[in-house]
Amino acid sequence: MSLITLQNVDYGVGGPLLLANVGLSIDAGERIALIGRNGAGKSTLLKLLAGDIKPDDGEVRVEGGVRIARLEQEVPAGAEGDVWDVVAAGLGQLGAWLAEYHHLSHADHVDTDALARVQSKIEDAEGWSLDQRVTETLTRLDLDGDALFSGLSGGMKRRVLLARALVSSPDVLLLDEPTNHLDIAAIDWLEGFLKAWPGALVFVTHDRRFLRALATRIVEIDRGQVTSWPGDWANYERRREERLNAEAQENARFDKLLAQEEVWIRQGIKARRTRDEGRVRRLKAMRSERSQRRDLTGNVRMEVAQGDASGRKVIELKDVSFGYGGQAIVSDLSTAVMRGDRIGLIGPNGSGKTTLLKLLLGELAPTLGTVKLGSTLQVAYFDQYRATLREDWNAIENVAEGRESVEINGRPKHIIGYLQDFLFTPERARAPITRLSGGERNRLLLAKLFAQPSNLLVMDEPTNDLDVETLELLEDLLSDYQGTLLLVSHDRDFLDNVVTSTLVMEGAGHVGDYVGGYTDWLRQRPETAASLQPAARPAAQAVASATPAAAAAKRKLSYKDARELEQLPVRIEALETRLSELTEAMNAPAFYQRGSEGIATHNAALAATQAELDAAYARWAELDG
Structure with missing residues (x-):
């Protein structure tokens, strides 16, 4: 109903x-x-x-x-x-x-x-x-x-x-x-x-x-x-991709026809005799239709201004303890952050993640122990509370700070063009930031952050208010970042896709150090850390109980299934390569010069390959579950 x-x-x-x-x-x-x-x-x-x-x-x-x-x-x-x-x-x-x-x-x-x-x-x-x-x-x-x-x-x-x-x-x-x-x-x-x-x-x-x-x-x-x-x-993702491909093909067909009609209208007065007035009217209608078309919003084009390489050892903590009013936040922590590490900080609100960040950056002195920072560090900091943005400045002023251009990896870029890479129109870039939405403010913070040369990137909750496309681009950018990353986030997929290790606030001052992202931590965490997840949710309990003993209880595969599981990664990689080739071919201008039958055959091959890939992933999950 x-x-x-x-x-x-x-x-x-x-x-x-x-x-x-x-x-x-x-x-x-x-x-x-x-x-x-x-x-x-x-x-x-x-x-x-x-x-x-x-x-x-x-x-x-x-x-x-x-x-x-x-x-x-x-x-x-x-x-x-x-x-x-x-x-x-x-x-x-x-x-x-x-x-x-x-x-x-x-x-x-x-x-x-x-x-x-x-x-x-x-x-x-x-x-x-x-x-x-x-x-x-x-x-x-x-x-x-x-x-x-x-x-x-x-x-x-x-x-x-x-x-x-x-x-x-x-x-x-x-x-x-x-x-x-x-x-x-x-x-x-x-x-x-x-x-x-x-x-x-x-x-x-x-x-x-x-x-x-x-x-x-x-x-x-x-x-x-x-x-x-x-x-x-x-x-949704699969069907939307199919729809966008079909839309791109239709737009290309329309634009080709419009271009042909524009050539005809420019051929001179002989082409515009009374008997061709219907064609002239059709051209006017096509021009009107094209002017009203709303093209797909472009993606953010992000690039980080890379700083000089830092020393191999970026941060070293030895036997560090810190607390407030008798309450331990960090107790006896020893760890080293090496150049190129991407470390996620996980813990409940109020558990001390920001305090740990400040200890790592040398902004807070430990009660006990030592913190040693490496050489030639250039730190860029993303603040979840957006305190680094001046409310009395517009977007241009917040990023350029009086300059007409910013320099990204040795290349000067005009500030208007740079902000357009982050989806700010010239009018929006000049508007007071008090009029910007939460997502726009986050994009502005990213623009400001990435304009700073850095080799140590510190990001405190960067994902709030960003749309999925921008999130995925940010993931790719951080994965390719040549420096070191410290990331505080509650976005579980974002952590899994970006970080290589985690520091987890486990209570009573204990900070756990784990290899991998959020899901890897769930598998490795001790029972004492289970309080970070609510016990009432069956799905969470099922994931949390995936200890080595539980893993050993998985059903034994037959020889045939075990052989299939072993070969599936190679098959998936081949299908992904094939899918990438088919998609890339559709981006070539010559693609739309084929006949309708050739385009239909190509689309059928694309759909069939996607279906094979989905089936292979499902089979892998079934055999490996």
């Missing part, structure tokens, strides 16, 4: 429509991942679904009695008071009366008259059951109702706001970047919670593992068009 239906919805904010002729329905119980490039209109669509804004044209129809709640991307400015107040605010006016009753009844000196007045209002509205619901929601999300909201960490504030959204028992829950500022344990908990939640869910996220774990349908916003893709993320 459809809970919310959008029919022919248009919405614009100047220029081309942000959302054009949207048709979409949200059914009971489904979990929809809403994806698209930064600025594509994802948050806008959530606001339309919530009824917070109205469409310019078309209709948003909500079935009678359907309750909708929305978790915003940023903590709202008006959220204040204690946690009980903030959560109760999700019940509207009745929630305000319940919050007032809660305060009056918990005061040292009870005002009986005021208490009686508000009690009467709640009784008239039959609201006592909702008072119990607030208490149950706080318990369910492990929140202290008496804690002051303003004193909570960013992750805990997000959990409180989720409680506020849930307290009204919505039929449809809208979540905008719910994993922002959450640590890995909280993200894992949220995954499990939302999987068990019975209502319909529409969410925006940059966390690919979170998306894959939850989504039953993908809805994409691309150049104003909203397209629904049933199934999981892997199915």
